[in-house]
Amino acid sequence: MTQTMSKHAARPAFQASQQLGDHLQQLLVDLTDLQLQGKQLHWNVVGKNFRDTHLVLDEVVDAARGFADDIAERMRAIYVTPDARVKTVAAKSTLPELPSDEIDTADTVDAIVAALYAVAATARGIHDDVDAEDPTSADILHTVLERIEQLAWMIDSENRIANSSIPRSMHE
Template sequence: MIMSPVDTTATHTAHPPFTASAKMAEQLQQLHVDLIDLHIVGKQAHWNVVGKNFRDLHLQLDEVVDAAREFSDTVAERMRAVYVTPDGRIKTVAAQSSLAEFPADEVDTTETVDLITGALYAVAATARRIHDDVDAEDPTTADIIHSILERIEQLAWMIDAENRVANQSLPRQRNA
């Protein structure tokens, strides 16, 4: 059977029930960039952390990296589903990330805990800042952000606990 060549001149027209606004596209791009940077920062920390409780923190950093990679992919795929083009190029990440730069040299475990907790909370701040606007436009995408936020804040709490002193360190829940 002879197959005829595919007609590449045909125009494809999609009629999706929803496409993201420019504002939502910008907000998802920011979360995407922050998650990519969290992956990079997590690997930098993973390779260069030294000191007390090294192994435990080294393994926790793998969890951060895995979550960040998975979440950045989830956000990028959701962006495509709502007709937004994600930009994960390194120059874009470097220019747009909300995360602080991580040191290039060895970093003590105590400082690493504080730096990674700060990076996790920077991603959480982005997710919290955009969540309600995204929810108003597209609750399905907001559900994804909610799941990301839940895990990122859990990781931050678990890692931050490494440096906390029981009943002395902030933040503490205050009794009413």
Template structure:
């Protein structure tokens, strides 16, 4: 009898992870994943369709937002796998579950594109803030990842929104200390 190189194992593989996510943690990470995935899609939509004043600056800023969203999507999905959660980044799941406001279709004036992408950046940041404490209680290591995501998203929102702000007249008003 000849042995082939591709023999199937008949015994069950058993791993002994120090920590596994529960359903609540898995659900929170899935929501963050979906929102980040949608942010990357919206960023490219804006990148392709924004027109008007300061187009070039916005075009480059949108690339930075998309790169960050994609990097964080991958980091969150890989963290999910490390915790024995199967991430779902499909377009169907993203469309059904995203908590981001819809991005306008067609050509979009640069100011409107800025307002829309900033709203989406803050929506993802809101999701991260909403789930943070429960994630931290379940797994502080995963909460550390969310800290990085939140810090960068809020920085990108500030950098992008600054294009539309006016000193002393924007809402929310700046706090002067």
């Protein structure tokens, strides 16, 4: 039996520019690294308030994994091929490097907050360009920023000292 193949002739209403694709790719890389860093810290955290820190890291991992999937699927919807291979993530992540050994809970808090803010910085840094070209993709960035910055604030509060540590109240 001979099979005939028709030529695919879809005409998408929108296709991403190289810049939009590159921006979303960077956010995908950082979110993928955030997942990996969250698990690395989750496995190696020790010390006071271990259980709460251990559990909140899973929240970070779950959020990062979900957002990475959202970004990758948006990329495919606008005809960009996502690349979250290990070698790509290792080469292009903007997140600070983690230690490979056990890490105290206070240092874990600082490390994951730094990683969360690095992802937020990427999302904020690409936002205006993304919004100018594709407001739908920018809406995803808004969701990412809302949750990532919320997690950073909540986790960072573990190490803060009321009314004396940075960030200081805007009412001073």
